[in-house]
Amino acid sequence: MTRFSPRAILLASAIAVAPLSAAWAETPADVLVVAHTIDDIISLDPAQSFEFSGNDVTQNLYSRLVDFDPLNLEAGFQPSLAEKWEVSEDGKTITLTLREGVTFQSGNPVRAEDAAWSLQRAVKLDKSPAFILTQFGLTPENVDQMVKADGNTVSITMDQPYAQSFVLNCLSASVASVIDKETVLQHVEGDDLGNAWLTTNSAGSGPYALAAWRPNEVVQLTAFENYFGGAPKMKRVIVKNVQESSAQRLQLEAGDIDVARNLTPSDIEGVTGKEGIVIKDEPRGRILYMGMSQRDPLLSQAPVQQAMRHLIDFEGMANSFLKGQWRIHQNFIPEGYLGASDENPWTYDIEAAKKILTDAGITGGTITTKVRDLREYLDVAQTLQASMAQAGLTLNIEQMTGAQVLDAYRAREVPIFLGEWGPDYADPQTNAGTFAWNPDNEGKGSTLAWRNSYAVPAAMQEAVKAATLEGDSDKRKQMYLDIQAEYRANAPILPLFQRVEQAAMRDTVKDWSAGGAVTSVMYHQVSKGE
């Protein structure tokens, strides 16, 4: 038998492996490679897509009547496929005039007819995001009369004179994307209006076309050179599904990707200051909140709700396990939205909490709640458990999967709910309409207030309704500030933190925008240079 010395074996394996070195120092100059967790995409049809990663894709495949400027999100919605609009005297009809000379990626012209059909289609399909349009009184039955194309204008008639800003903010949502009618009609199956085909294909006029979507693996986009906003600088965008933060970090350091979007606080700390890597902090729209169910005998008592406001160690959490990725925000409208408030009055004060409870004659109590088995939520729950214990309250935590907690929450069976709420469109009503809206507390509902059995005071609900109809933006803003002041004082649902996305990227990447608080990621303005 031939015998090999250990040294010979080592040498042989080194020779065998060494030529495999595949990593390059950087990605090609006109290709943007992003690592992200994209396993939540279930459809790329704008009338159905409602997940974060799905909207990140449709945002770039399609254009809408109005859109955001990625380099100036604060300016709010801007003319996009519509170049101007006007509101009728009764305030119930908005008529938008389409830009001339714009084409879809197929080469077909973008017509008012396409815009009207796209909105009608979303209402008729009635998928998850359809309510963004149906809240204006549109139904599958009446939408053909309410949304009409005439020449190069499209008019939308509503059941009430809603605020112009409210309507246009909703038209900037993914569900209002303008779709190439002629192309989609070639792929209709039964009465699906092309839904099955559009789930995995694209027919838009946005800056990128879909080259490939392999679920849980990759999304590839190719630039649409005739994009009406100018040819995108990055000719290809590749979004790889990389679930592990440390794997994203390794690839970023090796230069195999340009942007890593899901690094944990410790990996962010690890790459901070490394040559060639920069971190961009961007506040997003998601709110981490705590709901106290009013079905719970203890939590339904006002003094307990007040005491709980002092039992949350905001600073401690924001400076430790939430560091950099969540910041204190005690209001339900996120920063970046009309009417956002930066007042954060609640402070961590065990003694104050104890005093409130003692004054009310509450000497103790036990609450058993369900928490999703995500590290962040469990850490928050355990921090709360510790501070509640100091005030004489016992919190028992049952860990379960997200789906199980959600099931229980929908059945109004979670005493203390810890979770996130992400806005559905760029208007404050998206959050006001769920945190402070519960028209039928005894019946069936689906708003956050209903799930916490919080009977929102009639005056507050009227204020929420009135804010959607207020045409003057300054007045509208003040209305939301007032609603939130009242909410901070008395509501049993406590907004705690607002999400901050920390994207780590090669320093060659310029003008990256994840879409801020109001929208999804945009690629067409991104460039790479020295």
Added chain:
Amino acid sequence: MTRTAPTGGQALPPAGAAPVPALPPAPGSGRLAATGRRARALGGILLSLALTLLGLLLVTFIIGRVMPIDPVLKVVGERATPEQYEAARQAMGLDQPLAVQFLTYIGDVLRGDFGRSISTGHPVAEDLRRVFPATLELAAMGTLIGVLAGVPLGVVAAARRGGWVDQIARVAALVGYSMPIFWLGLMGLLVFYGILGWVGGPGRQDILYDGMVPEVTRLLLIDSALAGDWGAFRDAFGHIILPASLLGYFSLAYISRMTRSFMLEQLSAEYITTARVKGLSEGRVVWGHAFRNIAVPLVTVIALSFGSLLEGSVLTEIIFSWPGIGSYITKTLLAGDMNAVLGGTIVVGVCFIGLNVLSDLLYRFLDPRAA
């Protein structure tokens, strides 16, 4: 002369898989009768295959339905109104009795329709065509490494019992059994990809080669070799070698220990003493006599090891962003996406049964008595 009796076949899950019945010698009858018997035997195999699969599907289906996970929520989202929720539930057929749901599904599968996955939006058949080759390629490479290293290691460890090779094999197996794959995978990536840059990073290939090689088998190594694109081949190899070595290491630990114990049993047998007395070289005694006699049980061990890798190694797939069937089934199961889970179960079940039949056929080839 003693021989180790075949131990495999029936040990392979899922229980009840089809062994190949031995054909009795034809008593002077014509070719027609022999063909008839073969056809009956083949029919028997197919029937037991079908029953096994049906049982597997039934169990999976019931588990999927009793799980406290609501697939409707995945479709309508958490903000849906009760009316939207109910409409989706009916559209998905979930308001029907369980038996009706199951029979409808089986009917669709028989027509070749595996349905659409609610968590990927794609037809399940298309998803499986994508994720299964990824796992097959990884499992095959892993097993190859496990066999090429584990079998010689086990044989040498037994032949030189107590020697340094035996000690190394023991430590390697111990570490292989006890080290968390998650940690080992991350360390492997850090050292061989992050620091040394010897291998490719997570994923099956680099973006430069993505979509460049025509899809024939969907096994990247084979497809790139068929296309003669050696750059793509080297890139695919550079990506697969680390996760495959990791999986190979775990199967090495198992294969080498089993090989060693099979060999020890043979080496203490009388025919080995006879062979030595006759003056045969040690190499001939070990490889020519003892090793040939462990081939049959070894086939079972290797098939078992390959089978377990084919189910997919979920953690390895997650660390290496490997789009395989393990993470596909896990993810879809957690979403209550039963079309996808059942489709994946059929593929894995067929693989196990196929491996079972294959190892039975190999016994006949390796063991003259079974032929």
